[in-house]
Amino acid sequence: MKTPRTRDAMAGPLRRASTFCLLLVLALMARATWLAVAEADGYTSNPANARITIDRYAQPLGNILVGGQPVTGSVPTEGPLAFKRSYTDGPLYASLTGYTSQAYGSNQLESIFADLLDGSDPRLTGPVEALTDPLTRSRPAGGDVVTTIDPAVQRAGWAALGGRQGAAVAIDPATGRILGLVSTPSYDPSGITGRSKADERAWQALSADSGKAMVNGALRATYAPGSTFKLVVAAAALESGLYPNVDTPTASPNPYTLPGTRTVLTNENAAAPCANATLRTALEYSCNNVFAKAAADLGEAKLSAQAAKFGFNLEKLDTPVRAATSVYPAGMEPSQVALTGIGQFSVTATPLQMALVSAAVANDGVLMTPSTVSKLTDHSGRTVQEFAPAELGRVMSAQTAKQLQSAMVSVVTDGTGKAAAIPGLTVGGKTGTAQHGVDNSGLPYAWFTSWADDGKGHRIAVAAVVLNGSTDRDEITGGGLAGPVAKAMTAAYLKR
Known part of the structure; x- marks a missing residue:
């Protein structure tokens, strides 16, 4: 029989062991609580968590709508991922939708609104579902993204670009809503949405293309804008008082020698009346001497300030897809400033940016924030979020805008932009042919920007910009190649 002393001797170690075990249990409970509460979001959003992908494709995704109709869909698949994304007219709308892939992730609208489309956005959950969904491990049906794109405008731009490399953007100047967003060459996102060998081959082919087909040339690529940038210079000249109006003769010798150099700048059309031409005439004939001289007279600071009002050097311009930054350079010599006056040297612009230039002119000097999305809805059509038109800023006075409207109309009626004229419409435009490459070795870019x-x-x-319109340099003109693209998109919208 054990004595009391023996029992007391055994009770001590048992109490210590029990206390230690209790502390371990409490520590495990605390850790589990911490993981479930404090670090839950981290595990939920971790790309290595296969459950995320399984849940995302457990049901059909919501859709991206154009003209009220879906240009996306979902189709059933075999394996742990029940559905995959599909696209209607994939190449036509790839520059808008982007892609979403079981293997390669997503981009553009598919990525920005991924939570809405897969149903995980908390705004899609009603009060009853908020209580029941965590228990049933279900989520609401995916919501829809309603875009501003006009399908007729989109198709017109696509057809007009044809098989050439280029891009085009159409905007409603009064609202900033993007009506057309075309980029060629393009690709079919449906070919990379799954995990099959065919999807892998398609992805590898697109990657081997250096991403050319997958680059959104309308928003994410920049090019020398050439003579279309002369609109920015003209606005700066009028706003600063360098010239009182577009019909005042300028002090512009022809040819013009770049300041501080012996380099003589000539005009494409040697017979054009460019000596001391008015801004109107200089826009009609795209006189390099007038705008290089004006840029030099204005100086870098004034030109940079005016370009910034149009959107140049703006690092965050979201449509909601973020556009590449269009650049007006800094720290230049006077001769380089003069070259920026004709959209050369290191000036670069997206097609979106040059559409914004014309939009600001057409909207009496007020620039609206560009957007491709009008609202988000749940599966039943209830509005979850609306994107109202928003003003980006005043670019110029209404008087200056009216002057430029008049001059741009002259470009179409009497100048280099005659190919863009449309019976029954008032059309104003500006052509551009931009040199690029080492010593201008590349084929010029053909530009046209307009309003109607x-x-x-x-x-x-x-x-619109066309990058490979012809192998003959003499045949590459903004009016001849890019003008018809802008004309087609304009007619599709205003001539219905």
Whole structure:
């Protein structure tokens, strides 16, 4: 029989062991609580968590709508991922939708609104579902993204670009809503949405193309804008008082020698009346001497300030896809400033940016924030979020805008932009042919930016660039190659 002393001797170690075990249990409970509460979001959003992908494709995704109709869909698949994304007219709308892939992630609208499309956005959950969904491990049906794109404008731009490499953007100047967003060459996102060998081969082929087909040339690529940038210079000249109006003769010798150099700048059309030409005439004939001289007279600071009002050097311009930054350079010599006056040296712009230039002119000097999305809805069509038009800023006075409107109309009626004229519409435009490459060795870029008015309160602004319109340099002109693209998109919108 054990004595009391023996029992007491055994009780001590048992109490210590029990206390230690209790502390271990409490520590495990605390750790589990910490993981479930404090670090839950981290595990939920970790790309290595396969459950995220399984849950995302457990049900059909919501859709991206164009003209009220879905241009996306979902199709059933075999394996742990029940559905994969599909696209209607994939190449036509790839520059808008982007892609979402079981293997390669997502981009553009598919990525920005991924939570809405897969149903995990908390705004899609009603009060009853908020209580029941965590228990049933279910989520609401995916919501929809309603875009501003006009399908007729989109198709017109696509057809006009044809098989050439280029891009085009069309905007409603009064609202900033993007009506067309075309980039060629393009690709079909449906080919990379799954995990099959065919999807892998398609992805590898697109990657081997250096991403050319997958680059959103309308928003994410920048090019020398050439003579279309002369609109920015003209605005700066009028706003600063360098010239009182577009019909005042300028002190512009022809040819013009770049300041501080012996380099003589000539004009494409040697017979054009460019000596001391007015801004109107200089825009009509795209006189290099006038705008290089104006840029030199204005100086870098004034030109940079005016360009910034149009959106140049703006690092965050979201449509909601973020556009590449269009650049007006800094720290230049006077001769280099003069070259920026004709959209050369280191000036770069997206097609979106040059569409914004025309949009600001057409909207009496006020620039609206560009957007491709009008609202988000749940599966039943209830609005979850609306994107109202928003002003980006005043670019110029209404008087200056009216002057430029008049001059741009002259470009189409009497100048280099005649190919963009549309019977029954008032059309204003500006052509551009931009040199690029080492010693201008590359084929020039053909540009056209314009606005049009149907006289009934409807306007559209367009910018188009064609990068490989012809192998013959003499045949590459903004009016001849890019002008018809802008014309087609304009007619599709205003001539219906």
